[in-house]
Amino acid sequence: MPKRAPSLPEIGLKTNVNKVTAGTKEIPNIWLRDNCQCTACVHDDTKQRLLDTFSIPKNIAISNCSETEEAINIQWSDGHESQYSKEFLEDAANTFEERAIVRQGITNLELWGSEIVENPPRVRYSETGDTQSLVTDLLTRIRKFGFCYVLDAPATPEATEQILRSIAFIRETHYGGFYDFTADLASKDTAYTNIALEAHTDTTYFSDPAGLQAFHLLEHSGGEGGASLLVDGFKVAADLLAEDPEAYGILASTNVHSHASGNEGIYIQPYRGFPVFQHDPATGIPLQVRWNSSDRAGVELPIDQVEGWYDAARKWDALLKQEENEYWAKLEPGKILVFDNWRVLHGRSAFTGKRRICGGYINRDDWISRFKVGYFGKDRILERLATG
Numbered sequence: 378m379p380k381r382a383p384s385l386p387e388i389g390l391k392t393n394v395n396k397v398t399a400g401t402k403e404i405p406n407i408w409l410r411d412n413c414q415c416t417a418c419v420h421d422d423t424k425q426r427l428l429d430t431f432s433i434p435k436n437i438a439i440s441n442c443s444e445t446e447e448a449i450n451i452q453w454s455d456g457h458e459s460q461y462s463k464e465f466l467e468d469a470a471n472t473f474e475e476r477a478i479v480r481q482g483i484t485n486l487e488l489w490g491s492e493i494v495e496n497p498p499r500v501r502y503s504e505t506g507d508t509q510s511l512v513t514d515l516l517t518r519i520r521k522f523g524f525c526y527v528l529d530a531p532a533t534p535e536a537t538e539q540i541l542r543s544i545a546f547i548r549e550t551h552y553g554g555f556y557d558f559t560a561d562l563a564s565k566d567t568a569y570t571n572i573a574l575e576a577h578t579d580t581t582y583f584s585d586p587a588g589l590q591a592f593h594l595l596e597h598s599g600g601e602g603g604a605s606l607l608v609d610g611f612k613v614a615a616d617l618l619a620e621d622p623e624a625y626g627i628l629a630s631t632n633v634h635s636h637a638s639g640n641e642g643i644y645i646q647p648y649r650g651f652p653v654f655q656h657d658p659a660t661g662i663p664l665q666v667r668w669n670s671s672d673r674a675g676v677e678l679p680i681d682q683v684e685g686w687y688d689a690a691r692k693w694d695a696l697l698k699q700e701e702n703e704y705w706a707k708l709e710p711g712k713i714l715v716f717d718n719w720r721v722l723h724g725r726s727a728f729t730g731k732r733r734i735c736g737g738y739i740n741r742d743d744w745i746s747r748f749k750v751g752y753f754g755k756d757r758i759l760e761r762l763a764t765g
């Protein structure tokens with residue numbers, strides 16, 4: 378569990394002016410009143426605000442207040458009574474980084490390169506059917522490393538789907554929901570061929586790219602090749618930032634468009650362009666790598682200025698293709714690969730023969746939600762909603 382900030386602000390009351398303070402910060406009455414957690418202000422089941430925020434008088438004041446070791450009790454000038462735990466108030470006064478931890482489900486990231494082949498993150502499927510602890514272990518490793526294997530899984534689409542659905546519902550796309558594909562161009566996308574695919578993230582053409590992606594190789598017969606490639610996009614982005622901050626800045630600030638246009642009647646593009654690298658503006662924490670050269674459409678620059686973007690992208694591409702950043706592995710029946718498509722790029726070598734893979738996409742918000750419940754617990758999540 379992340380440690381609470383060591384220097385927590387002293388929570389107290391300035392009774393002479395009837396203000397709640399957290400260290401040197403005065404907590405505005407309107408925020409306090411609006412975030413009363415009583416069951417008249419917050420629906421006990423749905424956790425939604427019942428209070429009409431703007432029915433609170435702009436000059437709401439503290440009529441009476443008392444402080445205990447753990448909490449602050451307030452009688453408001455509108456007659457309402459509220460109680461706030463000091464931990465709740467500490468959270469409100471904390472740094473953006475601290476407040477983001479529970480909201481975004483943040484753990485310490487383990488960046489990796491090709492050396493991960495020595496000890497890749499993995500969990501073991503157990504016949505016990507206790508998928509809840511399996512899922513928490515699986516997602517904790519994915520949150521930390523960006524990917525994890527599920528070993529000893531039944532080599533069936535059914536078992537694969539069941540494991541994915543124990544995380545969250547599978548995302549329906551124009552490829553269907555749970556996918557089971559071979560090189561037959563059943564969908565007009567190069568994934569459904571046997572050519573090599575360089576490291577990329579999927580669904581850059583969706584406004585909200587798939588969060589998790591899973592591959593379970595069920596069969597590869599009568600041929601060779603088809604090795605799987607993983608690259609830690611956050612690690613390589615950090616390397617680019619260190620080596621060429623200008624190139625990094627161009628890729629982090631230039632919007633790029635993408636498309637999926639191979640299937641009859643389907644011409645998908647996101648509602649806006651997105652940069653290759655995205656961070657949380659409040660904390661600088663890396664959020665997403667969006668990279669797919671095959672599906673790239675326009676670069677959102679005046680045409681006579683795009684060369685700088687290409688120069689920066691060439692440097693990024695070269696780093697992605699450095700052996701030290703490439704983790705190659707042969708997937709096999711019973712070994713399910715699940716990875717964070719917002720961080721880890723994937724690819725494959727060309728292959729011959731019949732090769733069949735099943736798996737699914739899960740939305741970012743849905744898998745992070747499931748991770749948070751297992752890692753932080755419901756109570757901690759709920760108590761941080763107003764202050765995150």
Ligand SMILES: C[N+](C)(C)CCCC[C@H](N)C(=O)O
Pocket residue numbers: 552556558566567568577578579580581669672
């Ligand atoms: C088979 N499966 C549905 C996983 C992939 C479909 C193709 C994904 C596409 N090439 C992209 O990069 O988004």
Ligand SMILES: O=C(O)CCC(=O)C(=O)O
Pocket residue numbers: 568574579592604605723724725734
């Ligand atoms: O066939 C594979 O191993 C990967 C295919 C792929 O990159 C994809 O489906 O996005």
